[in-house]
Amino acid sequence: MKSRTIRALQSGGAAFVGLAALAACGPAGATKAGGRPTFEGRGPITYVAGKDASGSVQEMLDRWNKLHPSEKVTFVQLPTDPDAQRQQMIQNAQTKSDAYTVLALDAVWTSEFAAHRWIDRLPEDRYPLSQMLKPIVETGKYRGGLYALPFSSDGGMLYYRTDLLKQARIAKPPATWAEMKADCAKVRKLPEARGMSCYAGQFQKYEGLTVNFAEAVNSAGGVVTDAKGTPHVDTPQAKRGLDFLVNSFKDGTIPKDAVTYQEEDGRRAFQTGKLIFLRNWPYAYPLMAKKDGSSKVADRFRTAPLPGLNGPGASSLGGHNLALSASAENKATAIDFMKFLSSQEIQRFTLSRAPGAPTYEALYKDPKLIKQYPYLPTLKQSILHAVPRPRVFRYGDVTAAIQQQVYAAMTGSTSSAQALKDLQQTLRQQAAGE
Template identity: 45%
Template sequence: MLAVLLTASGCATTSEEGGGETDTGGTGPITFATGRDTTAYLQPLLDRWNQAHPAEKVTLLELPEAADEQRAQMVANLQAQSNRYDVLGLDVVWTAEFAENGWIIPLERGLFPLDRFLPPVVETAIYKDKLWAVPYTSNAGLLYYRTDLVKKPPRTWAELREQSREIRKKHDIEGYAGQFLAYEGLTVNFSEAVQSAGGQILSRDGTEVTFDPAKGEIALDFLLQGLREGWIPKASLNYKEEESRLAFQEGELAFARNWPHAYGPAKAKLGDKLGVTRLPGPNGPGSSTLGGANLAISAFSKHQQTAQEFIRYFTSLENERRVLTEGSFPPVWTELYDDPDLIKRFPYLPVLKESILAAKPRPVSANYNQLSLVIASSVSKALSIPTPESADDVAVSMKSELEEIIRTQ
């Protein structure tokens, strides 16, 4: 099927599975817009493509590291119907918004080995029963801990609290931190706490607010208790991913919630003192937020056929292995998590696989950005020191604001 596509430049294909007519015509140079590469693994992969496709070279356009800023630049470009971006590296939560606004094109499912990808990851690329992107990396939050300070990693919030307080008292090292600045990271951390408490923000199809303020209060109280008692440092209210990663690997924290990309630098710094486990919850292992990136094709690209072929290349098994070994990002191919050689090199893979399979996506909505802003702003108010708002009042108010957004979408 791909051969037919590649010899029919300028034609359109119709896919019942993909959901409608997809214009994959047009070959030539393309651009790949994605977040800044902090590991230097991307360019070698692009170079391999460029050597094999001299007439269809890809140029990397690095966007800011922060997801919020990446989205802002992409949206501005797409709203202007610019053809500057061909392939888009999308945070998994943007799929619905970009599809709903007609900024990306639907893809034919049969062209990609989706059955060999982790099932929850594939779901992030589907909106209204159509495939709008191809999973490229996955992600799930993990709990990093110091093995020289912790005999047995915590499985519950109570154990995390107890161990953090004890370590802080004995070793003068701060306890636990996540990403608590008022941005997307705070939405993620709060969503994980709500999920771990048995709640959720929206219904699966994103049409109804199913957020239970009582579950929200439990999640907020977990964080508030830590801040009030001091085992969550107040400095973490200004932490994003990098700040929390650095604080942990520099020995300032005993525990830190972060994504798998933090493993490599932490291992290099801490060696055998580094441990990784699943996030804790109220009564046992918690539920992570499902993260990662998908690759989509701009609706305004003039070279959509090349863009599609590039995505097939970039998400191949060989390159997905490199995504892990050279970039330290979680791949989407299931079999890579069971590879003995990879497990020797990346001991956290079994835990990460468990975390991804137990993870839940953030709210699926074309208005996700508004929902996230409400959640992050509301949680930030609750965590404000020294005069936080009531957790109960914040949770109730949050639900009302979320319902207003859903009603108007």
């Protein structure tokens, strides 16, 4: 037995704060012959994730801690910004610190963390993967092995103003970009829509821009990278996707200030009556449905699949998975905790308190949940047809390159063709450097 003080990076950067003195039992990083972890050791562990705005995370941990008083879990909250979360997790892994045990990884980080051996391969037979939506399960795999356990998913949806479409005698939400622009032209002729903009997504230079660009490319029949990580952005399909974004800024379909939008900016614009259509995640639904006066669109909107070039588009597949830090101790406890946290019971509990995208197919059919969150059937279809962002070894470099070139094209610093040509060259060089 030995004790140590777990030190964890806190929101805001480099300061380290001692969280708790934890008793560690069993050998850290013990492996079988062949390199597979044995998952030994029981005792206190940490759960590391972005800031919890809903408060539901601590409730879940309290449930576990009440049942496992000698194996308590401490919640280490990282910044809200996903790029900052990733950097702090990488820093912990590179120093081989045992401060972080179970990591809530963005679904797209699995390949990078697995390839660097920052996380352990998990025992698939310990988890009910067959009950989960297949595209979600695939986000946790790397080279045929399970390295991250599905915990929550996410899919983009099109939010639209039902009242305005009805007044403009539009029978159904648009399935294509051209239909959306035509619908906007009709709606904006209404006195009630004076001064409104047509559409917005997330276009600031951050991870959301990578998501929106990938969706545009996928929805035009292209891919950013193939299954092997080979880039394919200098193609006619990718250009049609990027041109949709660039031309929409030029013709006013997307308001100019949307180049600064993250998720919350778009949500506020929609719920204050500034937008007819909005691309966003399911978390926004109950916020915009509030009838306390904070939303001008309560009872006046619904969701639909994202539009595409020739028909319904393809969302980027979002969400978070649970991974086990390779340098952690008390891995037997961690494996059990991950099963608990990813269980259908806990996902039902979480969904009853905060919106989201569960991983279990059964929860999308639950009448009580559908009544509370009417977006669930649309969200299921979004996830089933979603395309993962590039599953590459050096994801951080890839997303930074995408953001730089796409932002330059949208703001007029370069043409779509040149941006994609430069991006293709950069992504090829990065792939060659792996």
